[in-house]
Amino acid sequence: MSLITYQEARPWARSIKERVATRQMPPWHIDRSVGVQHFKNDMSLSDDQVETIVRWVDAGAPQGDPKDMPAPPPLVTDNGWKGQKDGFGAPDLVVKSSEYTMPAEHQDVWYRPMSDIPITESHWVKMVEIRPTNMKSRKIIHHSIAYLVLNNDPDAVNQGTANGPDRPGGPDDLVNRRPQLMEWAIGKGYDLFRPGTGKLLVPGEKISWDQHIHAIGEEVTGGSEIGIWYYKKGEEPKKRSYLIGFTGIDRTKMLDIPPNSMAMTEGFTVLKENTLIENFQPHFHLRGKSMQVEAILPDGGKQVISYVGNFNFNWMTNYIYDDDAAPLLPKGTVIHVSAWYDNTKANKNNPDPDQWVGYGDRTVDEMAHAWMNVTYFTDAEYKALLAERKAKTVKTTNDNERQQQ
Ligand code: HEM
Structure with missing residues (x-):
């Protein structure tokens, strides 16, 4: 399907409204109400932009004055x-x-x-x-x-x-x-x-x-x-930046997703060093539904780092945190990944809701982890970075004050 010209886009108007209003398109599925909200590669639409598209469709998707049409951006069709x-x-x-x-x-x-x-x-x-x-x-x-x-x-x-x-x-x-x-x-x-x-x-x-x-x-x-x-x-x-697949499953237990059901697993990983998290990319297979990454701080406090509620297997989007928003966590923090699976027919990517699904590498098996690049800091570097951030406007929902106590 092409959305380049008005004539091509017009027949898709209702589908465009549905995809945009439910925030499936553009493919940026991070929850907007919780966790880090500032990214280097954000391709989402603002609430205003979504509202404009919805109003346009509700008004019958009119063409408007062709003279107001901006020049189309260069078309990329290669790999x-x-x-x-x-x-x-x-x-x-x-x-x-x-x-x-x-x-x-x-x-x-x-x-x-x-x-x-x-x-x-x-x-x-x-x-x-x-x-x-x-x-x-x-x-x-x-x-x-x-x-x-x-x-x-x-x-x-x-x-x-x-x-x-x-x-x-x-x-x-x-x-x-x-x-x-x-x-x-x-x-x-x-x-x-x-x-x-x-x-x-x-x-x-x-x-x-x-x-x-x-x-x-x-x-x-x-x-x-x-x-x-x-x-x-x-x-x-x-x-150094290290790439880590933070597990969302305790692999000493079996992953058990019965037919026509939802399931949930969780995994825990201890950070042995002061750690800065650079990005989040949830990874599941076809039954993946939602993933939340939460930090359990050494003082017992908790903070949600990121949550994707409507994961889509076709879109393993990588959410790259803004420099000042990237979570900075003290050593001893536990990274808690919660993973939800939808093995019902409501999941459009589900090849067969009547199948039992267990852990495995095949696309029809399931797994869950959060791919994140991390950097480690000595105690002195960590303190200096916290102080540097405090001096700036901190663009994150994280409770940095609590970490400094
Ligand atoms: C405001 C921007 C966008 C709008 C209005 C839009 C609209 C849509 C619509 C209506 C569909 C469903 C087509 C169907 O029912 O068969 C769709 C699917 C698709 N779009 Fe978008 N899209 C947008 C941005 C993007 C971007 C940025 C990409 C690529 C990075 C993309 C790639 C795709 C692909 C590959 C599909 C088919 C697979 C799927 O449904 O997930 N779209 N889009």
């Missing part, structure tokens, strides 16, 4: 980088995986090739974006993770989280120690690291891909490529 569309220029380096041919009908496949990173000196990375290698393969690639195979760089290993004191070496703990350059899933854009933070690429490192591919009824060939934007020489950051 372009979102980062480039958002004004960051072309990536400095693109690393591509080999491609896989998925037959029309097949069980899900996890395709795990390795790619060299062709660099001769180390580079600090400020932004990364994974995309399927062609438009058609966007239909078959469910997720693509670029793990880093290190070359003598132990600092790249995340040491700052644990899934409870009794769970060292548990499945989530192991995932979160594995250095990841980026995780991408359907609908996601880029990861943009905060100023002064980033990921380090060292010569001799490789990318180990983990690509979840599913069949769509026609044969498709595709893989993944990652665009990498460097910090300029002289502007290198001091801090």
